[in-house]
Amino acid sequence: xxxxxxxxxxxxxxxxxxxxxxxxxxxxxxxxxxxxxxxxxxxxxxxxxxxxxxxxxxxxxxxxxxxxxxxxxxxxxxxxxxxxxxxxxxxxxxxxxxxxxxxxxxxxxxxxxxxxxxxxxxxxxxxxxxxxxxxxxxxxxxxxxxxxxxxxxxxxxxxxxxxxxxxxxxxxxxxxxxxxxxxxxxxxxxxxxxxxxxxxxxxxxxxxxxxxxxxxxxxxxxxxxxxxxxxxxxxxxxxxxxxxxxxxxxxxxxxxxxxxxxxxxxxxxxxxxxxxxxxxxxxxxxxxxxxxxxxxxxxxxxxxxxxxxxxxxxxxxxxxxxxxxxxxxxxxxxxxxxxxxxxxxxxxxxxxxxxxxxxxxxxxxxxxxxxxxxxxxxxxxxxxxxxxxxxxxxxxxxxxxxxxxxxxxxxxxxxxxxxxxxxxxxxxxxxxxxxxxxxxxxxxxxxxxxxxxxxxxxxxxxxxxxxxxxxxxxxxxxxxxxxxxxxxxxxxxxxxxxxxxxxxxxxxx
Numbered sequence: 054x055x056x057x058x059x060x061x062x063x064x065x066x067x068x069x070x071x072x073x074x075x076x077x078x079x080x081x082x083x084x085x086x087x088x089x090x091x092x093x094x095x096x097x098x099x100x101x102x103x104x105x106x107x108x109x110x111x112x113x114x115x116x117x118x119x120x121x122x123x124x125x126x127x128x129x130x131x132x133x134x135x136x137x138x139x140x141x142x143x144x145x146x147x148x149x150x151x152x153x154x155x156x157x158x159x160x161x162x163x164x165x166x167x168x169x170x171x172x173x174x175x176x177x178x179x180x181x182x183x184x185x186x187x188x189x190x191x192x193x194x195x196x197x198x199x200x201x202x203x204x205x206x207x208x209x210x211x212x213x214x215x216x217x218x219x220x221x222x223x224x225x226x227x228x229x230x231x232x233x234x235x236x237x238x239x240x241x242x243x244x245x246x247x248x249x250x251x252x253x254x255x256x257x258x259x260x261x262x263x264x265x266x267x268x269x270x271x272x273x274x275x276x277x278x279x280x281x282x283x284x285x286x287x288x289x290x291x292x293x294x295x296x297x298x299x300x301x302x303x304x305x306x307x308x309x310x311x312x313x314x315x316x317x318x319x320x321x322x323x324x325x326x327x328x329x330x331x332x333x334x335x336x337x338x339x340x341x342x343x344x345x346x347x348x349x350x351x352x353x354x355x356x357x358x359x360x361x362x363x364x365x366x367x368x369x370x371x372x373x374x375x376x377x378x379x380x381x382x383x384x385x386x387x388x389x390x391x392x393x394x395x396x397x398x399x400x401x402x403x404x405x406x407x408x409x410x411x412x413x414x415x416x417x418x419x420x421x422x423x424x425x426x427x428x429x430x431x432x433x434x435x436x437x438x439x440x441x442x443x444x445x446x447x448x449x450x451x452x453x454x455x456x457x458x459x460x461x462x463x464x465x466x467x468x469x470x471x472x473x474x475x476x477x478x479x480x481x482x483x484x485x486x487x488x489x490x491x492x493x494x495x496x497x498x499x500x501x502x503x504x505x506x507x508x509x510x511x512x513x514x515x516x517x518x519x520x521x522x523x524x525x526x527x528x529x530x531x532x533x534x535x536x537x538x539x540x541x542x543x544x545x546x547x548x549x550x551x552x553x554x555x556x557x558x559x560x561x562x
Contacts, residue, residue: 065100078149083130097548124237300356445507
């Protein structure tokens with residue numbers, strides 16, 4: 054599915070747009086996103102990895118969205134809408150206060166009426182041919198999605214299985230949600246073009262499962278294992294792991310792979326097609342689930358009483374390859390990985406992942422995460438959105454995972470020996486180890502680049518509340534950090550060639 058030319062030796066930063074500074078209570082696709090592109094270019098980086106960009110539902114998780122195709126309206130830049138003339142500058146006053154954490158409720162209260170004002174002004178001006186073309190091209194997913202949202206609003210936002218009003222939606226609300234999706238797509242495509250002009254590729258993230266309370270399940274229930282009530286008959290998750298002794302119970306409905314295969318996996322082909330309209334490359338989350346998935350019976354409260362069930366395997370990726378050709382896909386192959394999982398990944402040329410935080414423990418898989426054992430077809434991370442930050446991991450005494458305090462101490466001792474460090478700059482030690490490795494791609498979360506502690510952690514798996522909130526504070530990504538990162542990227546031949554042209558300008562500042 055991919056080849057070496059689609060993953061040249063490179064490095065980049067993981068930062069979800071909600072975590073950008075600026076905007077109105079939340080990061081967005083406005084000026085600070087373009088400033089971050091400039092930072093990446095100055096730092097010799099050529100990848101910006103994001104988390105899923107869909108409209109989030111309960112819990113604000115980007116991995117539980119109201120649609121796997123749609124964009125998050127809170128990421129829309131109001132400043133750019135004002136530049137279009139759809140908002141007045143006075144409309145932008147009174148936003149949520151500047152904060153180090155996202156207050157999603159406050160963001161919605163502020164942004165929703167302003168998006169509605171922009172919509173009214175746009176249509177009062179006669180709309181546009183571009184909007185109508187967007188409606189036509191994206192109709193397959195857009196029409197069910199906007200109907201779903203309009204009906205959800207008419208039913209006090211409860212889950213679709215509890216709707217009492219499922220008739221025709223309000224046409225004004227349908228048109229509003231179409232407008233929002235058109236604006237999101239336009240702003241994101243502009244950002245992607247700006248990235249390309251700077252030599253920056255955008256890397257997306259595709260969750261394997263759709264949320265139960267989503268337009269995807271509501272509009273195509275025959276593709277999911279559901280009870281007559283519409284509730285999941287079985288639920289997705291993973292067995293006990295590093296993060297939880299009782300496993301992770303995600304609660305998503307599991308696909309009816311037989312039904313999907315009968316129509317040639319058309320739903321998945323369109324999903325990949327849509328993802329690559331936005332991104333230059335895509336990480337597929339929980340890739341292991343395509344070979345075999347952990348199925349938990351309905352009614353369980355943990356993921357312990359599940360079983361492995363065979364997935365579609367190569368048949369799915371053969372169909373995608375035939376329809377779309379070779380795609381730059383990264384397979385998230387963490388967790389309980391078998392030779393059969395790796396065989397699928399290798400058959401389609403998809404790089405896997407390695408997380409350096411997992412390299413120093415006693416788990417049998419730990420040696421595979423050590424840089425001296427890497428292969429070129431690896432995307433290596435200091436940590437992911439599910440891990441603690443590098444500093445938080447280093448300062449941990451246990452309790453944030455299934456490790457005991459004794460495990461943590463042994464882990465730290467080995468890390469010091471392996472990295473030849475006293476730990477005073479452990480985040481930079483980890484970054485340098487990855488940059489120097491043979492791994493084709495290196496990704497560093499912005500929190501690790503800044504040396505932030507557990508207060509900046511993005512997500513704690515198997516917990517509700519308090520996740521997905523961290524925001525980058527203005528001015529934290531300094532010229533000194535850019536210069537240090539660029540020096541490593543150039544030393545280890547990961548820098549975009551334009552980084553060398555930027556170096557003299559940076560050094561004179």
